[in-house]
Amino acid sequence: DIQMTQSPSSLSASVGDRVTITCRASQSISRYLNWYQQQPGKAPKLLIYAASSLQSGVPSRFSGSGSGTDFTLTISSLQPEDFATYYCQQTYSTPWTFGQGTKVEIK
Amino acid sequence: QVQLQESGPGLVKPSQTLSLTCTVSGGSISSGNYYWSWIRQHPGKGLEWIGYIYYSGTTYYNPSLKSRVTISVDTSKNQFSLKLSSVTAADTAVYYCARELPCGGDCRPFDYWGQGTLVTVSS
Numbered sequence A: 001d002i003q004m005t006q007s008p009s010s011l012s013a014s015v016g017d018r019v020t021i022t023c024r025a026s027q028s029i030s031r032y033l034n035w036y037q038q039q040p041g042k043a044p045k046l047l048i049y050a051a052s053s054l055q056s057g058v059p060s061r062f063s064g065s066g067s068g069t070d071f072t073l074t075i076s077s078l079q080p081e082d083f084a085t086y087y088c089q090q091t092y093s094t095p096w097t098f099g100q101g102t103k104v105e106i107k
Numbered sequence B: 001q002v003q004l005q006e007s008g009p010g011l012v013k014p015s016q017t018l019s020l021t022c023t024v025s026g027g028s029i030s031s032g033n034y035y036w037s038w039i040r041q042h043p044g045k046g047l048e049w050i051g052y053i054y055y056s057g058t059t060y061y062n063p064s065l066k067s068r069v070t071i072s073v074d075t076s077k078n079q080f081s082l083k084l085s086s087v088t089a090a091d092t093a094v095y096y097c098a099r100e101l102p103c104g105g106d107c108r109p110f111d112y113w114g115q116g117t118l119v120t121v122s123s
Helices: none
Strands: A004-007 A010-013 A019-025 A033-038 A045-049 A062-067 A070-075 A085-090 A102-106 B003-007 B018-025 B035-041 B047-054 B059-061 B069-074 B079-084 B093-100 B110-113 B117-121
Touching (some): A004 A085, A033 A062, A045 A062, B003 B110, B018 B035, B018 B093, B018 B117, B047 B069, B047 B079, B047 B093, B059 B069, B079 B093
Antiparallel strands (some): A004 A019, A019 A070, A033 A085, A062 A070, A085 A102, B003 B018, B047 B059, B069 B079, B093 B110, B093 B117
């Protein structure tokens, strides 16, 4: 299985901050990397697919980059509704696997 | 707007079989090139992909659960189902159904999710 490792596991930030979350794959996954946001008690929501494609309806402050083994999710200006847990996921090779999550908390 | 809804018992006894159904509305389960997946999340933990099914019945299961998992589809009811046998407390989790969006090659993100259903394994 391809292991996905996110860093940091948690972070504290303020409204308006620029936030970057990193995801590293245990082997090259080309650009088959997706990012999800999960609010407490809710299902995950797709933000970014194929490393950098913004899902329809997702605010443009979210962006993704990377290829191969290293990927980043950036929130350009953190908003109150962005405090949540973020997961990366690879679909390069079955079984699909997720990172352990990064919790973004209010500073 | 596609919607997915999980249904099934919220409590299952150890050694029994967990059975859940996902009903899809707002679109046909057999249209397009979509794969339909089950994912679970242990309390306070991360996400674990269980497996997928195509409307034709083609399946793939996570090897970690393969010996206990069966996913099936009923196109006439626009539903797909999960069965997980010989459950233990370690199978207590929120179970989600989701649609995989085919976006070229191995691009297969989950674009629609059900709300999730908590299944507790306890006697």
